Amino acid sequence: MTPRHLILGLQHTVAMFGATVLVPLLTGLNPAVALFTAGVGTLVFHLVTGRMVPVFLGSSFAFIAPILAAKEAGFSLSAIGGGIAAAGLVYVLFALLVLLIGSERVRQVFPPVVTGPVIVVIGLTLAPVAVEMAGKDWLLAVFTFLGAVASAVFFRGLFQMVPVLVGVGAGYLLALLLGRVDLSPVREAPWFALPAFTPATLEWGAVLLIAPVAFVTVMEHIGDILTNGRVVGKDFFVKPGLHRTLLGDGLATSLAGLLGGPANTTYSENTGVLAVTRVYDPLVLRIAAGFAILLAFIPKLSALLQTLPQGVLGGISMLLFGMIASIGIRTLAEAEIDFTQSRNLIVVSAILVLGLGGAVANLGTVQVAGAAVPLKVSGMALAALVGVVLNLLLPPRLEPRTLLEEEERLP
Numbered sequence: 399m400t401p402r403h404l405i406l407g408l409q410h411t412v413a414m415f416g417a418t419v420l421v422p423l424l425t426g427l428n429p430a431v432a433l434f435t436a437g438v439g440t441l442v443f444h445l446v447t448g449r450m451v452p453v454f455l456g457s458s459f460a461f462i463a464p465i466l467a468a469k470e471a472g473f474s475l476s477a478i479g480g481g482i483a484a485a486g487l488v489y490v491l492f493a494l495l496v497l498l499i500g501s502e503r504v505r506q507v508f509p510p511v512v513t514g515p516v517i518v519v520i521g522l523t524l525a526p527v528a529v530e531m532a533g534k535d536w537l538l539a540v541f542t543f544l545g546a547v548a549s550a551v552f553f554r555g556l557f558q559m560v561p562v563l564v565g566v567g568a569g570y571l572l573a574l575l576l577g578r579v580d581l582s583p584v585r586e587a588p589w590f591a592l593p594a595f596t597p598a599t600l601e602w603g604a605v606l607l608i609a610p611v612a613f614v615t616v617m618e619h620i621g622d623i624l625t626n627g628r629v630v631g632k633d634f635f636v637k638p639g640l641h642r643t644l645l646g647d648g649l650a651t652s653l654a655g656l657l658g659g660p661a662n663t664t665y666s667e668n669t670g671v672l673a674v675t676r677v678y679d680p681l682v683l684r685i686a687a688g689f690a691i692l693l694a695f696i697p698k699l700s701a702l703l704q705t706l707p708q709g710v711l712g713g714i715s716m717l718l719f720g721m722i723a724s725i726g727i728r729t730l731a732e733a734e735i736d737f738t739q740s741r742n743l744i745v746v747s748a749i750l751v752l753g754l755g756g757a758v759a760n761l762g763t764v765q766v767a768g769a770a771v772p773l774k775v776s777g778m779a780l781a782a783l784v785g786v787v788l789n790l791l792l793p794p795r796l797e798p799r800t801l802l803e804e805e806e807r808l809p
Contacts, residue, residue: 399681406677407685411693414456414665414686417562417718421457421660423704423711424527425465427475428658430593430694432457435659437690439650444684446646447638452680453626454687455650458663459722460520460615460778461485462527464608465660471607475658479598481608482655488612489619489648497641504620504640510733512785513617514726515746519753519778520614521723528715535578535709542569542713562714569710579705587701593694596658610779612651615663617782619647622664630678741792745785753781 418436419429439455447453461482468478496504532539546565553564573579623643627634634643643664650662693699735742751757759780 399685403679403682403685406682408689410454410683410686411689414454414690415563415693417459417665418456418690420562420711420714420718421459421462423706424462424531424715425660426469427465427478427660428594428596429704430697430699431595431657431659432654433690434593434694435650435654435657436662437687437694439654439662440687440690441684442650442653443643443646444680444687446649447634447642449680449684450638451623451626451634451643452630452678452683453623453643454665454683455647455662456665457660458615458618458651459524459718460611460618460663461608461661463523463778464611466527468604468607471603473601473604473607474599475596476599477601477604478608479596479655479658480600481604482659482661483598483652484600484605484609484655485612485615485661486648486650486652486655488609489616489644489651492612492616493641493644493648496644497639501635501640505635507786507790508617508620509789510729511735511742511745512749512782512789513620514729514733514735515749516614516617516753516778516782516785517726517729518723519726519749519781520618521719521721521726522754523778524715524719524722528712528719530712531708532712532716534712535707538569538573538578538707538709539713539716541572542566542710543716545569546714546717562718565714565717566706566710569713570706573707573710578707581705583701583705584698587697589698590695591697594658598656598658612661614778614782615661616644619644619664626664741788741794744792745788748788749781749785752784753778757781 414436418432421427422429422432436454436456440453443453443455444451464481465478468481473481542565544565545568546561549561549564553561570579620640623634623640634640647662647664654660654662730746735746737743737746757780
C-alpha cells in the first residue's frame with residue numbers, strides 16, 4: 399500500500415459518501431451505521447469474490463420505498479432490519495440458482511428490455527418523496543439542485559465526480575446563512591463513539607414488505623456487474639462468477655440488516671471513478687471501505703448530517719432519483735432496443751404501468767406463529783416478475799409480415 403493508494407481510496411470514499419448517507423437520512427436509519435455496514439459489506443464482498451472485482455457497496459435506493467412503507471405500517475427499526483436481512487438471503491438463493499443454471503442463462507432471463515424499465519421504475523417511484531421534501535423549502539431545494547448540476551457540468555477533476563457533496567454543501571451553507579439549521583445536536587455529540595447499532599428482529603410482516611424488493615435489486619446488481627466489467631475490460635460473469643458477486647452482495651446486505659443499516663448494493667458512482675481514473679486495482683476500493691468504517695466512529699459527523707434541512711435533501715433527491723430513471727433509459731438506448739417490435743413495447747409497457755401504478759397481487763395468507771400474514775407481491779417486484787415472464791413467453795417477433803417481405807418469400 400502506497401500514499402497514492404490512500405489518495406485514490408479516499409476519492410472513492412468521497413464519491414460514495416453522499417448517496418450512502420442520504421438513504422438513512424431519508425428513511426430514519428442511522429448514517430453512522432450505514433457507513434460502517436457499507437465499509438464492512440464491501441470487505442465481505444471482496445473476500446467472497448476473491449478480491450478481484452473493483453466494487454464498492456453502498457446504501458440501496460431501491461429499498462427506500464419499502465422501508466418507508468414498513469414504518470408507516472408501524473414496524474420498528476429492528477423489524478425493518480430483519481426484513482433487510484431477509485432480502486440479503488434472497489440474494490443468496492439467486493446465487494445458488496445461478497450456480498446451478500449458469501450465468502449465460504441469467505443473461506437471457508434479465509436482458510436490457512427488462513432491466514432498463516425496472517431501473518426507470520425505481521427512480522420514478524421515489525419522485526414523490528423528493529418533491530414532498532423539496533416542497534418544505536423550495537429555495538434551499540432549488541439552490542441545492544443547481545449547485546449539484548453546476549458541479550457535474552462545469553467543474554473538472556474530483557469536484558466533477560462529487561456533485562452530490564457540492565450540491566448538499568452549497569444548500570447547507572445557504573441554510574446556515576439564513577438561520578434554518580439547529581446546530582445544538584452537533585455541539586452535544588462526542589468526537590468518537592461506537593455507531594448506534596440496532597439489532598434486528600424477525601417479524602414476517604416486515605419481511606414480506608421488504609424482502610421481495612431484492613428481486614429488483616438483483617437485476618440492478620447484474621447490470622452493475624456487467625457495466626463494471628466493461629469498464630475494467632473483464633468478464634466478471636465468468637471469473638469470479640456471477641454467483642460469487644451475488645453471494646457477496648447478499649451477505650453484505652444481511653449483515654447490514656442485522657446491525658440496523660440499509661441494504662447494500664453495487665455503486666455506479668464508484669464505477670464512474672474507475673472510468674475516469676483508469677485505476678482498476680481492487681485494493682483501492684478496500685481502502686475506501688476502511689475510510690468509510692473510520693468515519694462511522696465520528697458521531698459529530700453523524701449529528702451534522704442529521705441537521706440537514708428537508709429542502710436540501712429534497713433538492714439533491716430530485717437529481718439523484720431522476721438520474722436513476724435516466725440510467726434505465728440509457729440501458730435501453732445502449733442495448734439498441736427495437737421499439738418497432740410489439741413484443742418490446744409490451745414488455746416495457748407492462749413493467750412501467752405495474753411498477754408506477756402501484757399494482758398489488760394478493761396471493762392469500764400464510765399462517766406464521768399462529769397469525770395470518772398476507773402474502774402479496776407489489777410495486778417494483780411485481781413489475782419485474784411480470785416483465786421477466788413476458789420476455790420469456792412472447793416470441794421474438796409479433797409484427798405481421800409486410801407485403802414486400804411476403805413477396806420475398808415467394809419462390
